[in-house]
Amino acid sequence: MRKTITILFIASFCFLGTALAKDTDVELTGWPYQVDVVRENLGRFASQSGLSATFNPFPSNEYHTKMVASFTSGTNFDVVYVRDSFLAEWASAGWIVPITGLPGVDDYMADLPQGIIEQMSFEGEVYGLPYYSGNSVFVYNQRLLKKAGINSPPKTWDELTKQASTLKQKGVVRYPIVIGLAANENSILRNLEIISAGFGGRFFNDKLEPVFHQKNSGVKKALAWIADGISKGVINRASISQGDGEIDKFLRSGTAAFTIVTDYEMKVLNDPKKSDEAGNIKNALVPGSADAVSGTIGYVRLYSITSEADKAKAWKLVQFLGGKDATGAYYVPKRWALEFGLGFSPAPLYKDAAVRNSISGWINPDILQEQAKYGINRAYRFVPYFSDWEADAWSEFQEIINGADMDSSLDKLAKNWNELKAEY
Amino acid sequence: MIILKNKEISPGKLALIFSAPALFVLTVTVLIPIIYAVYLSLYRYKLKRAKKPFVGLQNYEKILTDEKFWDSLTTSLIFTVSVVGVIITVSFFLALLLDQDFPGRGWLRALLLIPWAIPDVVNALLWKWLLHPTFGVMNALFSMGGLIDEYVAWLSSMPSAMIWVVIAYSWKNIPLATLLILAGLQTVSKTLHEAAMVEGASAWQRTLNITLPLLRPTLTVVLIFETIFALKVFDLIYVLTSGGPGRSTAVLGWNIYINTFKKLDFGSGSALAMILGLITLFLAIFFYSFLDRGERQ
């Protein structure tokens, strides 16, 4: 009796959770941001092109891990979201294919700024069209600054330290500066790149050789500035464990007055339903120094075509999502910008009055555009061995900030890079 | 089922028959992947490189001569010893408590499972918020109790980062260990206790002389399991500290993740996993032979 029940049990489960029959033309995957909107867009795509499309998202933080497993075992997705941080990885592993030579590519490239095109390329070929893009911005709390008698944001890192000290001494904010220094993709290295750029330094030169370990490099100045700030108590020591996605809490609650965030974060920071300091958070140019006016890093999320896809059909979807729809307008990018404040790249959208109006509510578009001019070239991020080097680098930087010897640690990292370079 | 006379089937064969279903599931699902993982560990298998040559023990050599591996091993051992110590001690006393007869103990038992039942995503958020440097509850409580002067960024420096990781991990795992020991306690014969009570032994004496020895198999297993779990830990580290500050909480499980999913170096990741597996196996054998003393008392 028990045995029959057991067998029935097992048999019934074989029919549960079976995968849906695959007769959709194009399968899209990504992370679950506004899934309903994406599906609405796909519906529009279907009615315009006659091709059916589905969207099957996976959790954001595990998206990379999930896709690595999916690609390795033979994925059935045709179009995938890609973050610039792993574009080189996926391209060099052969999982995504470039869009070179596909019909209409040149027109799209003409509408995009050079910096963005570079961020979407690997070994000279472009791998898709942008989903959303933007830059990191420097933000400050106007109310807190005014309270301490400061009327305009700092223009250099030294000035920033001085302003932070004033805020601290006057008891306005205990730890005025917070920076994402956690050991993950969007935090410590990015912010170091930005701060170093402000000190006029780079990590690697055009020949992809390390320069950060050289005497008086911008990177060394940046690391020293951070360590100094922490010991003075103007930079919150907690920064070491805070990632890019967590910095906003400090600003929202008014427990920090300065930080660096990705531009779209400002929407939340100035949203009265989510932030106590709504309306007070303003953006300014990232501080510079005697060696540079400012510096920042751009970011791109793009739609790519997988190596196993039907290229023609997939390209139709990529064009719809990242470019123009059948009516010739940048429908999807404009929708993201207008309704959700996501950053955009196509030139025509910058001139669109509706878009300008909607984002002015929470970010200053002119300063934003100005900031984009100071974006640094990060070709080194797109070599396949970058992520190998990166993983070790994060912990090394944290050790330096916590007091390890800067020169020897940086020399070690430089050596790592050269060894990897030789290996590949 | 035909009743078989014991003389006709040898114990070995009987064991195989009884374990057949379990062995089937294990073989089909995991044995083959393990063999594949061992196979991978002998190759230079990096997803970003086209060539994947056979390199024999080179991956192992590279790992064993890397100073970071030994640091990581030390960190893992420190974490494991701390965690196992805390868990077994607290669980034992908690299990003793739950073994007592009192109204409401059923509820207490079920409620105590809550830390275990919280999904990792929420557990992560929970501890990050409890320990938050600006509005964390821990900071608020300690400051109210006069233990600290100003709020501390617990996860940003050592040794507080490691201490809190140990606490967070123990918090989640104690309920389970408690349940396991409790079940062992309850299987212990009540009549033996009653006999001892007649003879006038105190509760404490009873515990020491009767319960503990009988509990030996259970405690051994719980000890081995907790050690295995602790040596493999990854999720908590991933979420709370990302191996930081610096490399101070980079346990072996974290390094395996970095190798496999970040550097896409499957050869090295598999090799490291095999090394960890061997270490764990030795510990398990050691504990078992030392502590478990057979089936007849």
Added chain:
Amino acid sequence: MKRNKLKRYILIYLASAVFLTVFIGPFLWLVSSSFQMENQLFKVPPVWFPNPVSAESYREIFMGAIYDESYVSVYGKSSSYQARIYLRSFLNSLIIALSVSFFSVLFGAYAAYPIARMDFKGKYFLLFSILVVRLVPALALAIPIVLFAKKMGMNDRLITLIFINMSFVLPYVIWLLQAYFKTIPSELEDAGRIDGCSRFQVLNKIILPLSLPGLVTTGILAFLLSWGEFLFALLITETEKSFTSTVVAAMFATMVGDINYVTIIAAGVLSVIPPVLFALFFQKYIMSGLLSGAVKN
């Protein structure tokens, strides 16, 4: 005597209160947070009781599950995709957890008995090779297992997850049960054997009933392990039909500055309920005193 009893009860309840605070306290704080408005979460000092109380997140999850996209909240917001499919994913998790729990204990008990009671060549080999499966971190086996599943066409199916979870749970179940079986005095079995029972009957009629506490406990362990399993649920499932609660819970944490922390916490609170209910229901079987009856027989 009465005074001793009172003292005993006081001690017990005091200890219980301490343990409850430590283990349930953080969870209660989570529950409180789930009823707050998001900007209250960041206040210094922390808000202990929500004011005003906002069940918005729960409404989003429950109403969303019932009304799909057509539900628009008081704030003019409709339920997010994740919120809508969340409760449905509980069903998948439940199917997996119940199956794993039932079959692991069933298969495991039969495998554990010969190990606990009989001597045969290769006993320790069997015991430790069952354990080997669990020595290597799941991360290292993830890719090979997914590859294997895909090749067999078993991708995106609940039964695959049941198998995988069972193979991770079985080693623990077998080891635990062999320990619990060893705790039962062998005289009982000898009595049965003398009466002419076969090993099979001894197992069914004597050992299993007496080790009910152990069986139930390992069943609860199996349930919890598979309920909270995330890695393979993530890697094996592809479509929302098979998503488990852990995968959907992770989806609440989208990365683009739009995270609704309160909803994540609410989702976490809800996911604790099924395992706790399961434990509550079965914990009454973990009771002592069964043994004394058996001895008298």
